[in-house]
Amino acid sequence: MALRATATGTGDGRHLFGREPAMRLVREFADRPGHASRPQPVLLFTGPRGSGKTAFLDALADRLHGQGPYARLDCEVLDPARLSLAHIAVELDRHAPDPIAFPRFVAGQVVAAQQLDVDPGIARLEAERALVEHRRADRLRALLGGLLPHAEHVGRRLADGVLRGLVSLRHGHRAVLAADWFGHQDRDLGRDPLDVLVELNRRARTPQNQDDARDTGELLWAALLADLREEFDRGTRRARRGLNCALLLDDVDSPAAKPLLDALVRARRQYAAHLPGGCDPLTVVATSRGKRSGAVIATGEASPLRDIERIEASGPEPYYTDFTEHGGKPWYPVRLRDLTRDEIGNMVDELGRYAGNRKNRVGAAILRLTGGHPGATRRLLEEIRVRPGDPVDLGPLLGDAPLLGPGGSFGLAEPFRAGLAEEALHDLVTCAAARHQVEAERLVAHSGLAASHGARAVFAPELWVPADDGHHVLPPVLRRVLLRELAARPEQEPANWTAVHTWFRETLADQGDEVGELYHSLAVGEVESVARRLNTLLAYSDLPTWLDLLAAATAAPNRLDHADPQLDQVRSLADWTHPGAAPQAAVARLVAARWIAADPLGDSRRHALYLEIAACYDEIAPHSGSGLATLRAESEKYRRWSELTD
Structure with missing residues (x-):
């Protein structure tokens, strides 16, 4: 089964150009050949601000709707891991054609939510009692509602479905079938399940402790994935599960996203260590401005950043083959490319105002300015849409006002400057004279033309993107806006256009860099x-x-x-x-x-x-x-x- 090729959207009814290859990549990882699960990485789509990452997830959610279970989270407003996982379970069930039961996961959540006694023996009895009491659907729905106080509703069928697994007698004691899993965790651990659940409760009550939060998230992830394996890889519904579950995570550079995803990766690794090739039916699609993708590449947990077009022509299932040939690492970072000239031409056609060479001129002018950056291209086209005439010269269109001021140049560079202090923004304008980040770092360190206290913000990963020559560079549209600002600086300002470029010319001449000179x-x-x-x-x-x-x-x-x-x-x-x-x-x-x-x-x-x-x-x-x-x-x-x- 494949994701249905419906029209994609940006949230406002417009077509999302240039993202079909990325859609095909997700579809390939989400498909279940032979209705069986296979190892999955975290698909990490990377691009600078305004590159259409959120719009891509919107379009992906549109395509998944009605075809398979999916959950969507904005990691900028992410809850602690335990609550986020509860939200994921509810959303997966809500968007599933058939109900999904999460008995193991909910058993862990039931015990984690209790105020157990500090005495281990009493705590075991209280944990067991809580599991038995939550065999009632109303109690279970109340628990889920308490975990998700901001949710519009809690899935009734999720609560009812979980009850199928919360019914059993074990070794003569009142217990819950799902609780048995915590003893072996599909890894033959041989532990007492109630002891594990009491320990889970203790750790869940101290989320401020990083070790406790990590262990809580890892165990609950393992329980959730075990439930998904039960639903997708066993039983009568397996033949109807043509697609994996999908988890869509926007902005995993946020601090709260790191422990959530790290816990998922650890849970997967531990299961695969016990059962080689062991896997789960969850395809995770995440977006990053560069911080997270750079970190996982640096630590060796991922192959280098992949370019979709260079992989796609390599044969059947090119992306999954590329993933396995590069070691099947837990992360698969992919560059969200800029728009091509022809894709911008299609966007110009959307305006319905130009034809023939007029369309070619307009499209070429937009490409030269934006470099194909999706957000800037869309903003520029919106401005052209409301203005008369033929914008063969974009200079007058941008006007004389500073492009980096509030609303300047109809927000062309606004996505990039979010969160930048004024002194950092001033230094970023100065650094725009550099050909790449290495030159910019030398300028900040040695020229005296930039304030070094702003260096950390100036060189944030989301502001510098990989180039074909191996260097990191400013996105073309951002650099062009910044250079325009640099050119407007008065001659009496120390870091003016002539001073900055002259410093580079003399420095590079001394270093024997003829190209730079x-x-x-x-x-x-x-x-x-x-x-x-x-x-x-x-x-x-x-x-x-x-x-x-x-x-x-x-x-x-x-x-x-x-x-x-x-x-x-x-x-x-x-x-x-x-x-x-x-x-x-x-x-x-x-x-x-x-x-x-x-x-x-x-x-x-x-x-x-x-x-x-x-x-x-x-x-x-x-x-x-x-x-x-x-x-x-x-x-x-x-x-x-x-x-x-x-």
Whole structure:
């Protein structure tokens, strides 16, 4: 059985773009081949603020509705583990097509809720009496209601179903069948179940003690999973259980989520240690901004962060196969990717205002600014929706007001700045000049341009995302907003645009980092020095290395005034060359044109700009030795791009 392919939503009726691969991943882990359980990791979907993690869980809950049991928890407002587990049990039963009984789990909750005597012998009798008394449905429902005082209702069928397991006589004593489990715990422990339950009660009454809270959560998780195994892997209902239960947890970076999930992982490990391959029918889908995923990767409990698209084409059941081939570790962290150009094109189509190349220009402009960040893309499209005209230039759309102020730029960067103090925000703007986190850390530590007391907040894991080159970088949309703020700082401020980029240029030059030196030189407007250096290198560098250096240097940010036509800007930036100086004049124009083209806030009507870049490659080609064909190919690429922006 698979999750039904219904329309997905964001909570407001709109389609959720770009998340079908993630949906397929969850479906693959939730499916039960042969109606049998198999080992499950915690599926940990990771992305920065605004990347659509909550919307993804909303859409997943929509798809699960009516197909299988699921529970949804917001970990920012999570109750202590014992109460959270009670909520999970009630929600799983409420959303299940057939009732689910949790006799072992409820037996543990019944005893944990009592005020037992400190004398162990008396406590055993009181625990046994409590179990017998809760054979009445009204008492059991009252207990569940007490555990979940904020719930709208307590599942009547859950309470009634549990009673099926709370009926027995054991060894001549009044007892409960479910209580027997606490003696062996499916691991042949050979302990007295009432002694274990009394110990559970003692630990549950001191939740402030971390060891007691950990042991309470682990034992109750083990009981809940044992009940799920009974329901899903045994008995007459097994054939009807085509999907695992699903537990959806939003924001597991919160402090309360760690002990809850750690207890689940320990309970699973202990069961599997006794019964190799032992597993349960619970698929856990959690979201993290990066703190939790980084922690489990660092400790070796997870494989490196996975990219869905790189796995999906590998064959049948690609995700589960990838999980097992990487050791079947308890956590499976997955990067929630940004939107692609085509997905943004579909979102532009939703507006119903653009067609043909106008749609291409609008989609390309949005992609350059947001980098495909889902939240920023949606906010930008909402702003475009209510404004007339064709937003070929996003600069005027954003306006002149500070983007990081209250409501500035219609909240484009608002998700990222949540909880940041003003001094940390100021330092984050300064650090936006860095190409990656390592550079930013050096700036804070050695430049004197940032306040080191804000470093911890500035380098919070949720603000820096992994890049393909192994570095951590600011999300593109956040960095672009921050750079705009940095460019607006007055020259008299110590950490102004020129001061920060100059510090980087000089520092990286001393370290022999030529790429970084050229990048930051161009950022402060030194087109001539960068072009002269690239012109010199063309004569004796291999062409692929030269092209990589050109691309890296011209990716530098700029503070250019986009009011002038782009070709006029190119000519102005390269007017220090003699028109007949080949190939230096062409290299200078190429550096200027590619630098302008890299700016996401520039005019999106780039037909003439791309043709100029193509012409520059053609002029340089005869001077590149054996690289003639490579540069002709680069020229043709930009000519094709020019057709898309005509």
